[in-house]
Amino acid sequence: MLPIPLLLLLSPALAWIPVHDWESGNVTASVSESGQCVCHVYLPKITFPADRVEHMQQVSHDLILEVDIQMNKMISYVGTLEGYLKELSDLTVRVSMLESSADKYIKLDFELLRIELREFELLVSQLKDSLNSTSPMFDSLYIEIRNMTLIVNQLETFDKSNLEVIRLEFAKLQKKLEDCQKDHDVIKPDIGNCNGTGIMSIGKPMVVQLNAHLNAGYQYGGWGKDSKPVRGYESMYFYGAYTSHYIYDFYLYSNYENLILRSALKHHDLPNGWEGTGNNYIVHSNTIYYQHNTPFSMSKLNLTTVKYDYRVIPSASASFSYSYSPHQNMDFSADENGLWVMYATEASKGKIVIAKIDEKSFGIENEWSTTAYKQLAGNAFMACGVMYATRSVDLTTEEIFYAYDTRTNEEKHLSIHFSKFQEKYTNLHYNPTDQKLYMYNNGYYVSYNVRFDK
């Protein structure tokens, strides 16, 4: 049957409208190459019944309403930007106030400020692109950022307490811009939905900041959020970083702002005999899962009770690590389906084996063998029951090159590129509560939005 297409052509000026999967019965919508929103209405071949026309009219009406909603969003968006602009200029005032004060010169903190400014600039440019806007608002934002960068560069003395205030201001701005960007994403996150065919793309890197030690020498580490938080700890962040692959402590922050302020809620020094290695740890149900040294095993620290436990996985080998760091033998991961650990075995000859952890017994309930060599992978993570393995493309680009679906036992070779801030990283994992990837990128906290195919 040949569909009779009814085209509702929306003005190109409205081309910024998010591409919703507008599928209502026999009406579909898409955006054409020229940026026009095209609505196809498929009509039956023979008859043209009045009730269908009525239905169609209703659908068109709904589409028009949708356009109105998007228009209103655009208007309120401009309003929000004005708000940011004001905040930025307040920030400028604060920075210039610092010019005259203080005595302690902290080189690292200047670098941090510059990085944050660069990141801010990147965010503004992403927003500009996503809106396809030539609004003067963006130009002003750029000028503000440039001015602040100049001021920061000129500063020769600095007050540490004021620096904290500034950092907090930055964090707030970044969070707002991030939220705004999220609102603007073409595909909205659909938390918990695993009905799609898998990861479609990875967003731009969101560089939060240099680690809480404010020291780029702490290259080994990890950060992120609890993937199944207990009540009251939904906003908690974890962090650990070290100058080698050995793990001896963890920090917890009650929320994002405290993470930025480096104001820890708790600091856990791992007691003698419970030290770990490898840095592919995560927090799940208020429990840290990490690789234990002696004996070589998977270990957990229950943060509620501060009790430790471990399980030896006889087949897991300590001979195979990922490419960026030694001793990364066990990689913990959590997704919509629960808790996982990935390792290579002598029997698999170094290829990654996926294992599902039974949380109650803290044992392995199932295993899947992949054909991805662990030593060729940068890291791996689970999302919606699928293992994704990454590798380097060049110094600033990484790719997901392999996927193994534990639901169908099918493997796939892919090439989903994403940018890195720094070349190497020691911890990369997915968090199902916000559908983001968290990366500890050579000392920096970085996160990415993950887009799934619907």
Ligand SMILES: *[C@@H]1O[C@H](CO)[C@@H](O)[C@H](O)[C@H]1NC(C)=O
């Ligand atoms: C879509 O069109 C087909 C064929 O004309 C028809 O059988 C079906 O009921 C329609 N679906 C809806 C939801 O109107």
Ligand SMILES: *[C@@H]1O[C@H](CO)[C@@H](O)[C@H](O)[C@H]1NC(C)=O
């Ligand atoms: C952005 O806007 C310009 C001019 O208004 C237009 O030519 C271009 O096609 C638009 N791009 C997209 C991706 O909508």
Ligand SMILES: *[C@@H]1O[C@H](CO)[C@@H](O)[C@H](O)[C@H]1NC(C)=O
């Ligand atoms: C940026 O700095 C220039 C030169 O110092 C100044 O003229 C301008 O007003 C500043 N712009 C903003 C938006 O602060």
Ligand SMILES: *[C@@H]1O[C@H](CO)[C@@H](O)[C@H](O)[C@H]1NC(C)=O
């Ligand atoms: C996923 O698919 C199942 C069965 O097809 C359906 O019942 C469920 O509502 C879907 N979930 C979401 C979140 O769309």
Ligand SMILES: *[C@@H]1O[C@H](CO)[C@@H](O)[C@H](O)[C@H]1NC(C)=O
């Ligand atoms: C942690 O301890 C609490 C309190 O005993 C318990 O309810 C919870 O199940 C434990 N979590 C794990 C993952 O063992």
